[in-house]
Amino acid sequence: MLTRTQLDKYADVLLWGLTTSRVEPYKPGDVVLVQFDLAALGLAEAVYAKLLARGLNPVPRLTLTPSMETAFYGSADEAQLVFQTPGQAVLHENVHGAMHLLAPDSLTHLSGIDPKRIATAALARKPLRDILVRREEKGEFGWTLCLYPTKELAAKAGMTGREYAAQVTAACFLKDADPVARWRTLYEEAREIKAWLNSIKAVSLRVESDNVDLTVTPGRHRRWLGLSGHNIPSFEIFTSPDWRGTSGRYYADQPSYRSGNYVRGVRLTFKDGVVTDIAAEQGEEFVRKQLAMDPGASRLGEFSLTDKRFSMIDRFMANTLYDENFGGPHGNCHVAVGSSYSDTFDGDPAGLDGPRKEELGFNDSALHWDLVNTEPKRVRARLADGHEATVYENGQFLY
Numbered sequence: 001m002l003t004r005t006q007l008d009k010y011a012d013v014l015l016w017g018l019t020t021s022r023v024e025p026y027k028p029g030d031v032v033l034v035q036f037d038l039a040a041l042g043l044a045e046a047v048y049a050k051l052l053a054r055g056l057n058p059v060p061r062l063t064l065t066p067s068m069e070t071a072f073y074g075s076a077d078e079a080q081l082v083f084q085t086p087g088q089a090v091l092h093e094n095v096h097g098a099m100h101l102l103a104p105d106s107l108t109h110l111s112g113i114d115p116k117r118i119a120t121a122a123l124a125r126k127p128l129r130d131i132l133v134r135r136e137e138k139g140e141f142g143w144t145l146c147l148y149p150t151k152e153l154a155a156k157a158g159m160t161g162r163e164y165a166a167q168v169t170a171a172c173f174l175k176d177a178d179p180v181a182r183w184r185t186l187y188e189e190a191r192e193i194k195a196w197l198n199s200i201k202a203v204s205l206r207v208e209s210d211n212v213d214l215t216v217t218p219g220r221h222r223r224w225l226g227l228s229g230h231n232i233p234s235f236e237i238f239t240s241p242d243w244r245g246t247s248g249r250y251y252a253d254q255p256s257y258r259s260g261n262y263v264r265g266v267r268l269t270f271k272d273g274v275v276t277d278i279a280a281e282q283g284e285e286f287v288r289k290q291l292a293m294d295p296g297a298s299r300l301g302e303f304s305l306t307d308k309r310f311s312m313i314d315r316f317m318a319n320t321l322y323d324e325n326f327g328g329p330h331g332n333c334h335v336a337v338g339s340s341y342s343d344t345f346d347g348d349p350a351g352l353d354g355p356r357k358e359e360l361g362f363n364d365s366a367l368h369w370d371l372v373n374t375e376p377k378r379v380r381a382r383l384a385d386g387h388e389a390t391v392y393e394n395g396q397f398l399y
Contacts, residue, residue: 001149001165002043006174011046013172013232014144015054016180018097020187020229022142028055030096035061039103040148047099059095066106073113073121081117082124092131096141103148107156107318110260115289118259119366123294126366137342137349146172146232147321156257156318163315170312171233171322186235186310190227193237193307196399197224198346200389202381204245205303207333209377211253214270214335216303217245219361223346226304235311235325237397238304240340242361244273246300250335252371254316254323261286266371268337273361274298275337291337296365302336304370305379308395324370331395332374338367 002010019026026032032051036044044060051058064072072080110118135141147153147168154164173179207214219242226237247270255264265281275298280287291298304324311327326332340363342349357364379392390398 001161002169002174006169007043007046009174009176009179010043010146010172011050013174013179013183014047014099014146015050016183017144017146017229017232018099018142021144022097022136023139026054026056026096026142029057031057031059031094032097032099033059033061033091033095034099034101035063036099036101037063037103037105037148038065039105039150040101043101043103043146043148047101056097059091066104066109070109070113073110073117076117078120081121084124084128088128089131092128093135095132098132098141098143100143100145101148102146102319102321103150104319105150105152106260107152107257108260108262111262113260115259115261115286119289119293123366133342137352139350142229144229144232145321147317147319153318157316159315164317167313167315167317167322171325187227190235190237190310193397193399194224194226196397197237197391200381200391201384202391203384204382205391206380206382207250207377208380209251209333209373209375211251211267211375212249212333212373212377214248214250215246216300216335217242217361218303219245221346221360222344225341225344231321231325233311233313233322233325235327236304236306236334238302238341238344240301240342240344240362241303243296243299243301243340243363244361246270246273250371250373251375252334252373254326254332254372254374255282255318256320256323256369256371257318258286258290258320258369263287268371270300273300290367290369293367294365296363297338297367299337299363299365300335301338301340301363301365301368302334302370304334304336305392305397306332306334307397320370320372323372326372326374327395328374329395330374330376331392332372333377333379334370334372336368336370338365338369339363
């Protein structure tokens with residue numbers, strides 16, 4: 001769905017993202033995992049060649065096809081569900097970067113699978129993810145993520161393939177003569193917003209829209225992040241709050257596809273940091289099972305805002321990477337239930353052990369699920385001196 005020229009530009013942007021996502025620069029001989037869906041083969045080939053040209057060692061990995069995933073989650077026994085490929089932990093301990101090229105050929109093939117089976121496999125893989133988190137905290141690992149348009153994505157988003165590809169092209173600036181230069185400019189603009197948000201040191205944030213009245217507590221020793229190269233595209237500015245200070249109601253007006261399930265109209269009520277009431281217009285039982293995955297699954301791991309002036313995305317894309325960066329007429333707010341991001345700690349994340357994370361209210365879970373609200377909204381910050389300041393309104397930051 002993308003031309004050869006666009007694939008080449010896309011690969012350049014992904015290399016920028018990978019480089020920007022890691023504190024330490026990459027060295028010749030570093031190992032980079034390239035994990036891709038079959039439909040993204042052309043993009044994987046373009047990325048592979050560019051990694052080699054930079055003196056890096058790419059390790060290509062094809063993800064499971066929908067048929068393989070259905071067979072695995074549908075018929076694997078208990079031992080097979082938690083089985084880990086020999087050498088996988090060794091790879092995670094030695095890989096320096098990772099690229100994930102998403103190009104799903106099906107979004108609903110797991111709809112008939114018991115979510116508990118999917119959760120069992122996710123929990124078994126968590127130690128592998130923890131290895132990468134720890135290495136990222138030390139500055140030894142970086143990653144980036146992108147989406148390649150497919151007919152399935154277009155169909156589920158209610159678009160033609162051409163329309164869907166146009167959204168991807170616009171969002172990643174692939175029609176620009178030099179899209180990497182555009183990303184560098186956005187990176188600097190986002191850095192100004194993050195510095196401003198970090199400087200005001202809000203005690204709490206209150207989000208209000210027609211269906212949302214949510215109070216979030218940023219917590220001690222936090223910083224705002226965003227546009228770090230991790231996601232392409234990414235226009236969000238986010239932090240991982242102290243989960244214990246979350247209260248009120250939240251509504252996701254954007255639908256989402258997760259683990260083969262379509263979910264719409266999720267409503268969550270938080271009290272003392274924990275979800276106490278769950279409702280959904282569609283997929284409610286699935287939502288309930290996801291939030292019961294482990295103790296941290298019903299707590300907040302992320303709070304995020306997207307400025308409409310940055311994002312070209314103005315359609316539902318049936319993919320969280322794009323939907324959480326929706327610009328449109330009102331920007332968006334999204335929260336994630338589940339795991340938090342330790343790099344939102346304002347010190348050295350490498351010094352954050354389990355007890356320290358728990359003390360500061362960083363949430364831990366095998367789940368991380370972004371739920372998006374695109375309604376007109378206002379976000380007010382309560383400051384340490386008791387005053388309030390509006391930090392976001394009409395889809396944009398008021399810095």
